[in-house]
Amino acid sequence: MKIERKRERIFYFLLVPSSLVVLTFVLLLGVVVYSSIPALDRFGLSVYTKNVWDPVNDQYGGLAAIYGTIVTGVLSAVISAPFATALAVFVNDISPKKIKSFMINLSDLLAAFPTVVYGFWGLLSLGPFLSHTLFAFLGSLFGLHRITNGPSLLLASIVLAIMITPFASSLLREVYSQVPKSVDEAVYSLGLGKWELVVLKLSYIKRAFLGAYALAFGRAVGETVAVSLTIGNVLNISPNLLDPGYTIPSLIISQFGTAYGIQYNVMFALALFLVVIGIAFVIISRLILRVRL
Amino acid sequence: MRVKDAVIVSLITSLVVLFLLPIAFLFYTVIVNGLKVIISYGPRFFIDLPPNPGDGLGGIGSALEGTLYMVSLAVLISAPISVLAGAFLSFFERSKMASSIRASLELLVEFPTIVVGIVVFQILVLGFGLGLSGFTAAVALAIVMLPYSTIQISEALRIPKKLYEEAAYSLGLTTWQVMRLIMRIGRRGIVNGLLIGFAKIIGETAPVIFLTSSTANLYLQSFTSPVTGIPVLIYTFAFSGYQNWNDVAWGASLVLITIVTVVFVIARRMAK
DSSP states (O other): OOHHHHHHHHHHHHHHHHHHHHHHHHHHHHHHHHHHHHHHHTTHHHHHHOOOEEEETTTOOOOOOHHHHHHHHHHHHHHHHHHHHHHHHHIIIIIIIHHHHHHHHHHHHHTTSSSHHHHIIIIIIIHHHHHHHHHHHHHHHTTOEEEEEEEESHHHHHHHHHHHHHHHHHHHHHHHHSSHHHHHHHHTTTTTTTHHHHHHHHHHHHHHHHHHHHHHHHHHHOOOOOOOOOBOOOOOOOOOSSSSSOHHHHHHHHGGGGGGGGHHHHHHHHHHHHHHHHHHHHHHHHHHHOOOO | OOOOHHHHHHHHHHHHHHHHHHHHHHHHHHHHHHHHHHHHHHGGGGOOOOOOSSSOOOOOOOHHHHHHHHHHHHHHHHHHHHHHHHHHHSSSSSSSHHHHHHHHHHHHSSSSSHHHHHHHIIIIIIOOOOOOOOHHHHHHHHHHHHHHHHHHHHHHHHHHHHHHHHHHHHTOOOOOHHHHHHHHTTHHHHHHHHHHHHHHHTTGGGGGTTOOOOOOOOOOOOSSOOOOOHHHHHHHHHHHHHHHHHHHHHHHHHHHHHHHHHHHHHHHHOOO
């Protein structure tokens, strides 16, 4: 009985700091909702569905930023997927042991790298380089006009793809390594080779792949500085990926400092959109990942 | 080896190499440009104030000082919470509370850091009237760090708990003593978790951009005066268009990735 009571007391002792974690999340969400109410009250859903940014007449609608957020998020996930998958397969089934641990360490280090450095490099090195090569080629191939020396939806997506690949591949790597050894044994005992092994194991982790990319997408749409430095920061909705654009975080970082009145609340309303997307994708990924593996 | 196998092996290997190319380009650019600046300015790069726009080279002393101050303060705020919450998660794994904490942690990890920044601004600066200071910035960084270090610590305590819990109880120790024992055994894992959090927040720009001073020409004066940090300095200097500011930002980038790499290597060593 005595031990039982001690356990209880320690439970409550630890409960206080632990519940701070829950409280922090609730507080963050609560403040975002609370501060966006004036904007939602005044503009309704048009704050999300209209493309207007007019501080003189106090009219705001962030559709262009939402467009940019979704385009860069999807594009970066699509670009990064083959590389992240290849990296996960490589360290598990192909690379020699020595290279394996080096690659794992490198990719985990890259996942923790300051995003501002990716952005700075993207603005001053990768951007001009791609502008002369890939973007010039794409521009002439599809007859797209270009107005910047790099910064564009496509450049931001490429920089984002480079950033989320290590993160996504570390998730995929874990799942891929958990595929039962009996699959390897079965493949080899049938006299089949790497081709069948990789194809079979990848088909095994299909769902986990979606779960990992739901998380990677959530990370990409929330990224701020790297995108802000490489996207060009122009509010327009253009199907031309070589045009500059905006995302919600990059809009917030460049306009929050000078926002006042209703514009300040519009910032929170857009942040709310971002947070809701983030929460939705965490839930989706959890649902997918829990079902299998 | 059959042709098919050779195809898949070379396909995957070439994708990996293709991914490593921009990474090598990144490292090359930052190291070469950064070293050029640091060597030509000399060791005072780590002490001096940044230059005026268009006016030669300078140092990153104030930003380095500000970063170390903010980040240490953030670790001090975050550490007790993440250690105790990590212990709770590993000891009362199956309680209802643990699953809601775990859910909150997963959501916090994905919470956009810029939103953390503007919420802290709203609460502390507008709500409580605290000015921009190292403390307000540290609160935002502590929130960003919290989920990373807590998850790491609860994972690190899981193994020693599994190995020693039953033996410890069978010796007649109380839960309190068992927990202290297991935390002592898992202390490397705890430090490792805090280091991971440290490495994560030292490079964060978005959460502190509105909580720090945009002019980088300040050393720390008092606990209530605004500070600046290396990531914020890189961000503002990158956009400036002044060649000398860009150069200083390259040097600052090299310093930043060096710190992150060193902390990361130490954390990996400890985890082994």
